[in-house]
Amino acid sequence: MTDRYSDYPVATLKEYGYRDYSKLKPVTRILKQVLSFVIFFGLYLSIIIIAIQSLNSSSVMSSFESISLKWYPNILQEDDLMTAIGATMIVSLIATALATILGTFFAIGLYAMSKKKRQQWMLLNNVPILNADIVTGFSLMLMFILVNTFIKTVFTSLPQAWSIFGLPTLVLAHLFFAIPFVILNVMPKLKETDPNLMDAALDLGVKPLKAIVKVLIPAIKAGVFAGMLLAFTMSIDDFVISFFNTGETFGMSFDNLSVWIYGVIGRRDLSPSVYAFSTLLTIFTLVALIGYELSKNRKGRVKIKK
Amino acid sequence: MNSLYKRLAIPYQVWLVLLVFLPIMAILLIAISNLTTANFNLSDISFQLSHWNDLVENQSLVDGEYFNSYLTAFKNSFIYASITTLVSFIFGYFLAYQIKKSRIKNKFIILTIIILPMWSNLILRSEALRSVMLDNNIFKSIFGFDILPFSVGTPAAVLFGLIFTYMPFMILPVYTALEKIEVNLEEASLDLGLTPFKTFWKVVFPLSFKGVVSGSIMVFLPTFAGFAIPKILSNGNIVLIGNIIETKFTYNIYNVGSMLALLILILILGSILLLTRFDKEGETLL
Numbered sequence: 320m321t322d323r324y325s326d327y328p329v330a331t332l333k334e335y336g337y338r339d340y341s342k343l344k345p346v347t348r349i350l351k352q353v354l355s356f357v358i359f360f361g362l363y364l365s366i367i368i369i370a371i372q373s374l375n376s377s378s379v380m381s382s383f384e385s386i387s388l389k390w391y392p393n394i395l396q397e398d399d400l401m402t403a404i405g406a407t408m409i410v411s412l413i414a415t416a417l418a419t420i421l422g423t424f425f426a427i428g429l430y431a432m433s434k435k436k437r438q439q440w441m442l443l444n445n446v447p448i449l450n451a452d453i454v455t456g457f458s459l460m461l462m463f464i465l466v467n468t469f470i471k472t473v474f475t476s477l478p479q480a481w482s483i484f485g486l487p488t489l490v491l492a493h494l495f496f497a498i499p500f501v502i503l504n505v506m507p508k509l510k511e512t513d514p515n516l517m518d519a520a521l522d523l524g525v526k527p528l529k530a531i532v533k534v535l536i537p538a539i540k541a542g543v544f545a546g547m548l549l550a551f552t553m554s555i556d557d558f559v560i561s562f563f564n565t566g567e568t569f570g571m572s573f574d575n576l577s578v579w580i581y582g583v584i585g586r587r588d589l590s591p592s593v594y595a596f597s598t599l600l601t602i603f604t605l606v607a608l609i610g611y612e613l614s615k616n617r618k619g620r621v622k623i624k625k
Numbered sequence: 626m627n628s629l630y631k632r633l634a635i636p637y638q639v640w641l642v643l644l645v646f647l648p649i650m651a652i653l654l655i656a657i658s659n660l661t662t663a664n665f666n667l668s669d670i671s672f673q674l675s676h677w678n679d680l681v682e683n684q685s686l687v688d689g690e691y692f693n694s695y696l697t698a699f700k701n702s703f704i705y706a707s708i709t710t711l712v713s714f715i716f717g718y719f720l721a722y723q724i725k726k727s728r729i730k731n732k733f734i735i736l737t738i739i740i741l742p743m744w745s746n747l748i749l750r751s752e753a754l755r756s757v758m759l760d761n762n763i764f765k766s767i768f769g770f771d772i773l774p775f776s777v778g779t780p781a782a783v784l785f786g787l788i789f790t791y792m793p794f795m796i797l798p799v800y801t802a803l804e805k806i807e808v809n810l811e812e813a814s815l816d817l818g819l820t821p822f823k824t825f826w827k828v829v830f831p832l833s834f835k836g837v838v839s840g841s842i843m844v845f846l847p848t849f850a851g852f853a854i855p856k857i858l859s860n861g862n863i864v865l866i867g868n869i870i871e872t873k874f875t876y877n878i879y880n881v882g883s884m885l886a887l888l889i890l891i892l893i894l895g896s897i898l899l900l901t902r903f904d905k906e907g908e909t910l911l
Contacts (some may be wrong), residue, residue, distance in 0.1 A: 354716075354719065357717040358716045358719070358720050362789055362792065362793070363790070364772070365742065365789075366741075366745060366753075368757055368763065369753045371764075372756075380756040380759075380762070381759065383763050404863050421636075424633045428634025428637065429634045430831070431630035431631045431633070432634065446641075446645050449896065450893055451846050451893055452851070452895065453852065454886045457874065457886045459648050466820070467653055495644050498640075504628065526810055531630075533695075559851065559853070576746060577746055579747055580752070581748050584748070593749065594749070594753075597749050601745050604741065604745075608741075609734060612737070
């Protein structure tokens with residue numbers, strides 16, 4: 320019986336449309352690795368140059384003399400740099416703290432809405448994120464000028480030099496783009512929480528506000544933390560919006576690091592200490608992020624063991 | 626959830642409406658006025674549209690040729706932003722896909738390391754890139770050769786800076802979208818006889834498209850309207866629309882600045898509408 324079938328030709332894999340690419344695999348793998356490395360290098364080139372320059376004993380960017388660490392302690396001697404760092408920290412810390420607290424509560428409020436309404440407000444929430452920085456910065460500046468003029472016409476006793484430009488405008492402008500980032504981070508966590516949790520708390524007689532603090536916020540704290548980190552990095556790194564809304568408050572210039580560096584490179588006298596500071600910050604960020612990630616993993620492992 | 630909590634959003638609704646619409650009203654108002662100084666009284670403002678004519682008529686003479694500086698700047702912005710987005714998409718998608726495919730356990734650390742440069746100051750990074758594009762640079766003095774084959778002021782220099790500054794904004798949403806795709810789908814596709822390439826093209830890529838749209842917008846918009854990188858890396862030779870707005874701001878010619886900002890805004894509203902077709906609540910924006 321079986322012999323009858325053996326006369327028929329057996330279809331090969333090729334005839335099924337299968338083509339053997341296994342010989343190409345090592346080549347494509349190497350190509351992939353090379354391309355990945357080139358992209359990675361491109362992303363890191365500027366950081367590498369900054370690190371090299373921070374170790375250069377000469378203050379000229381065009382040639383490398385010898386390795387020296389002198390620019391690192393010199394950071395403290397650069398008054399303008401220290402002022403800029405101080406201004407950046409003050410603005411970013413205030414803006415981040417406010418954005419985290421307000422953003423969390425706002426997100427809870429938006430979450431309590433019906434789905435359709437929430438989507439409409441989330442669309443508006445994304446406007447500051449998606450809007451070009453230059454439009455946000457320029458339009459906020461114009462609005463602040465109008466507000467400033469208005470305040471001055473109402474309170475005529477204010478001194479001529481007084482202006483809202485400086486700390487108030489910077490904090491408001493940073494809040495404007497930081498709050499949406501907090502909300503975007505908190506919202507998915509809210510969706511993950513069990514809605515019965517809050518109902519149970521409220522049914523058991525916990526006051527609504529206390530229920531948020533004791534029940535909801537612990538459940539979404541990972542999102543709040545991620546939102547805070549993102550808001551902080553966005554705020555510290557912001558250039559365009561701060562560029563248009565900076566000014567002096569209490570006689571102190573609130574130009575943040577980016578705005579200050581932009582002004583200085585226009586004059587071509589950037590101290591290598593700025594590079595040293597940036598390198599320190601990069602190393603710190605890297606160590607903090609990896610440390611955070613590793614500690615998170617260890618915690619997870621312990622849980623499984625139990 | 627208690628409907629009482631809806632009230633928590635009321636201050637934010639007020640804030641959003643005020644801070645989204647008032648500034649837009651302000652640029653609208655000033656774009657059609659005669660305002661050209663920083664210290665102005667509201668009583669001094671009067672209606673003026675003559676600067677809108679410059680959009681079509683403003684001719685400057687450069688190298689013996691007449692050209693419209695605003696339109697040229699818009700065209701430049703569009704070309705540079707498109708090329709940057711396209712190249713970031715190709716490279717960024719490739720890298721995100723490689724990370725997803727890699728056998729490394731802790732992918733988050735790899736992702737963090739890749740986007741780490743994003744945390745360092747943008748202006749300083751551009752200045753560092755500028756310095757290695759000069760004839761005498763620190764890299765050449767150590768290693769004896771030029772790392773980047775183009776010099777400051779060329780389009781390639783500006784494009785290099787833009788692409789590698791904004792690529793992380795492409796990598797992140799694409800990776801997020803890729804991570805959400807279930808492995809089962811790929812396995813099913815392979816089991817049913819599709820080649821790995823077809824599986825990628827017919828299954829993985831369409832499912833990650835949401836991330837690509839988000840990433841493209843996140844790269845296109847800051848490139849289109851930014852002014853620091855083109856200015857630093859081209860020594861001011863290549864003028865994008867952001868550079869013109871910056872100049873108008875520096876010389877207090879606010880009405881022209883507002884007019885240009887308004888035009889950018891219209892473009893952005895278009896992109897936001899496009900994004901909402903793919904991603905209703907902006908989940909891939911992070």
